[in-house]
Amino acid sequence: MHHLYAQSTDLDMGAAVLLRNLDKSLDEVHDLFAWDISAFLRLNREARAHYERMEQRSTPDKTVLDRISRFTSISFFKKCEENSALTALIEGSHVNWSDYSHHFRNLWDAIYASDRFEEFVSQPCTHAGDKRFLKEMYQQHIAENVFIHDLYEDQHAQWSDDLDAAQMMTAKVLSSWKEGDVALTVPKLFKDESDAAFGPLLVRKYFEFNSDSIRRIEEKSKNWESDRIAKMDVLLMKLCIAEWRGFEEIPVKVSLNECLDLAKEYSTPKSSSFINGVLDKIVANLREEGLINKVGRGMIE
Numbered sequence: 246m247h248h249l250y251a252q253s254t255d256l257d258m259g260a261a262v263l264l265r266n267l268d269k270s271l272d273e274v275h276d277l278f279a280w281d282i283s284a285f286l287r288l289n290r291e292a293r294a295h296y297e298r299m300e301q302r303s304t305p306d307k308t309v310l311d312r313i314s315r316f317t318s319i320s321f322f323k324k325c326e327e328n329s330a331l332t333a334l335i336e337g338s339h340v341n342w343s344d345y346s347h348h349f350r351n352l353w354d355a356i357y358a359s360d361r362f363e364e365f366v367s368q369p370c371t372h373a374g375d376k377r378f379l380k381e382m383y384q385q386h387i388a389e390n391v392f393i394h395d396l397y398e399d400q401h402a403q404w405s406d407d408l409d410a411a412q413m414m415t416a417k418v419l420s421s422w423k424e425g426d427v428a429l430t431v432p433k434l435f436k437d438e439s440d441a442a443f444g445p446l447l448v449r450k451y452f453e454f455n456s457d458s459i460r461r462i463e464e465k466s467k468n469w470e471s472d473r474i475a476k477m478d479v480l481l482m483k484l485c486i487a488e489w490r491g492f493e494e495i496p497v498k499v500s501l502n503e504c505l506d507l508a509k510e511y512s513t514p515k516s517s518s519f520i521n522g523v524l525d526k527i528v529a530n531l532r533e534e535g536l537i538n539k540v541g542r543g544m545i546e
Contacts, residue, residue, distance in 0.1 A: 279338035450491030
């Protein structure tokens with residue numbers, strides 16, 4: 246959607262260039278995931294450094310060492326270090342937090358001094374308790390960390406749009422952590438070849454039906470002056486029509502609901518109701534003309 250919007254403001258950008266940009270941005274989602282999960286793992290590194298500093302004192306405080314090791318001994322961190330796919334991903338994305346060591350040390354200090362950490366170390370050691378604590382620490386100190394978000398945006402302006410997807414991938418790694426020798430799940434961008442082909446195919450269908458989609462949208466929105474219709478609304482309607490006509494296995498309502506959800510997030514407050522009204526008329530015509538042919542799951546309304 247973002248790439249199509251960019252193309253709508255730069256008509257010299259052809260479909261081939263748009264598709265290359267799409268492939269590049271999908272790879273960057275994986276890069277952002279690598280940065281995101283490595284930021285979380287950096288907390289363990291800071292905790293180990295804290296332990297080493299305390300251990301090197303002339304009279305180490307065993308209570309402090311035990312408190313820190315309660316965190317560093319959580320098996321999730323070791324499993325991450327031993328996961329070759331995750332290690333390769335982080336190295337391949339050239340993740341480097343070395344310029345921000347002070348920030349991560351402050352993050353760890355805040356965690357160590359928190360009431361939640363005190364509660365954590367005072368409770369019996371269980372996998373469920375450790376997992377719950379890690380999820381809370383990730384959400385509070387990484388996923389909602391404005392400073393880290395700003396760093397992401399400084400590196401790639403479009404990463405702000407990809408952050409939710411990257412964070413979902415990190416959350417999936419955490420959720421996959423089981424007791425015993427079960428390996429962590431390192432998410433892939435696509436579950437299979439058809440999933441990988443979906444985006445480029447949708448773009449091609451968007452351009453294939455573009456002229457006809459514009460004609461239909463104009464016919465069904467005659468009471469609206471064209472310059473009053475948000476450009477994003479037109480784009481979303483054209484995407485929905487392309488999915489209706491180009492993907493036999495996707496139900497009509499699924500495509501429509503996705504379009505309306507995107508309108509609520511990215512367009513004007515009244516866009517979703519306007520889009521729903523126009524597309525409701527268009528889909529009726531497409532059916533009458535035999536231009537929507539659904540099979541299998543796509544027949545489910």
